[in-house]
Amino acid sequence: xxxxxxxxxxxxxxxxxxxxxxxxxxxxxxxxxxxxxxxxxxxxxxxxxxxxxxxxxxxxxxxxxxxxxxxxxxxxxxxxxxxxxxxxxxxxxxxxxxxxxxxxxxxxxxxxxxxxxxxxxxxxxxxxxxxxxxxxxxxxxxxxxxxxxxxxxxxxxxxxxxxxxxxxxxxxxxxxxxxxxxxxxxxxxxxxxxxxxxxxxxxxxxxxxxxxxxxxxxxxxxxxxxxxxxxxxxxxxxxxxxxxxxxxxxxxxxxxxxxxxxxxxxxxxxxxxxxxxxxxxxxxxxxxxxxxxxxxxxxxxxxxxxxxxxxxxxxxxxx
Numbered sequence: 414x415x416x417x418x419x420x421x422x423x424x425x426x427x428x429x430x431x432x433x434x435x436x437x438x439x440x441x442x443x444x445x446x447x448x449x450x451x452x453x454x455x456x457x458x459x460x461x462x463x464x465x466x467x468x469x470x471x472x473x474x475x476x477x478x479x480x481x482x483x484x485x486x487x488x489x490x491x492x493x494x495x496x497x498x499x500x501x502x503x504x505x506x507x508x509x510x511x512x513x514x515x516x517x518x519x520x521x522x523x524x525x526x527x528x529x530x531x532x533x534x535x536x537x538x539x540x541x542x543x544x545x546x547x548x549x550x551x552x553x554x555x556x557x558x559x560x561x562x563x564x565x566x567x568x569x570x571x572x573x574x575x576x577x578x579x580x581x582x583x584x585x586x587x588x589x590x591x592x593x594x595x596x597x598x599x600x601x602x603x604x605x606x607x608x609x610x611x612x613x614x615x616x617x618x619x620x621x622x623x624x625x626x627x628x629x630x631x632x633x634x635x636x637x638x639x640x641x642x643x644x645x646x647x648x649x650x651x652x653x654x655x656x657x658x659x660x661x662x663x664x665x666x667x668x669x670x671x672x673x674x675x676x677x678x679x680x681x682x683x684x685x686x687x688x689x690x691x692x693x694x695x696x697x698x699x700x701x702x703x704x705x706x707x708x709x710x711x712x713x714x715x716x717x718x719x720x721x722x723x724x725x726x727x728x729x730x731x732x
Contacts, residue, residue, distance in 0.1 A: 505533045511539070515646055520668070521714060521715075570696050572695070574691055581686035582661070584650070585611075608659070641657070665718060
């Protein structure tokens with residue numbers, strides 16, 4: 414394809430992602446005519462139409478959809494090539510875009526980032542804190558190099574490396590009185606059926622944790638008693654601490670609050686609810702040294718958390 418180069422493919426992918434020549438130009442920090450010219454040259458070289466107009470949006474034609482899949486592979490290969498030569502062979506470097514779920518960011522990433530930057534000062538980090546669905550979209554769009562994801566988004570463009578199956582529990586105010594069961598060894602827990610009947614503060618219906626809880630309740634033939642929807646872990650915990658309801662979360666998300674006597678954590682049993690936390694990357698994209706080092710740093714932090722009992726769950730095999 415002598416008529417266009419990798420830069421042209423990047424322009425094309427930007428238009429395909431944003432659905433607009435002007436938005437793509439803004440994102441690429443170039444002029445709209447420059448983008449339009451490159452797309453026109455590609456269409457002439459391939460003798461096909463890549464986009465069709467639908468109102469103000471530019472949508473991919475069938476040929477454009479094919480080029481998008483193949484073009485993304487080419488761009489990913491070129492990005493990987495940059496990391497396969499030069500100083501980065503010995504030391505992670507360059508920009509690394511990492512997505513972190515809101516329920517994990519504040520109590521996991523500060524220590525991870527501190528250790529990572531001490532080891533790899535040539536890496537420029539960009540951390541994005543958001544909900545799982547948004548992180549998946551950004552990962553597929555190429556805006557993130559890796560992301561921490563709960564559950565299983567079931568996207569063919571995303572590969573998951575499981576880190577831990579977190580123990581899920583019910584979170585209440587420190588003085589809450591929950592119905593509990595006691596095992597033979599004296600450990601206290603709450604059944605999912607009991608938990609579902611509590612006045613629950615849950616995330617909105619489009620959030621992964623909400624779907625996870627509702628699917629688990631459906632399997633048990635119960636419906637969660639939702640009294641309030643809150644999209645924000647900090648606010649939800651504050652409301653729970655005031656005795657306004659209960660929430661579902663892993664112990665690692667409330668360890669400090671439990672130690673300070675603000676919240677109470679009761680693990681769920683009968684059945685247990687393992688909530689998987691994974692590192693997600695784009696399928697077929699070669700992993701850079703910077704991304705691999707970040708995955709290792711996050712994994713090591715979780716292992717330490719299990720060891721010092723600030724995380725509860727089952728660690729998953731590496732590799």
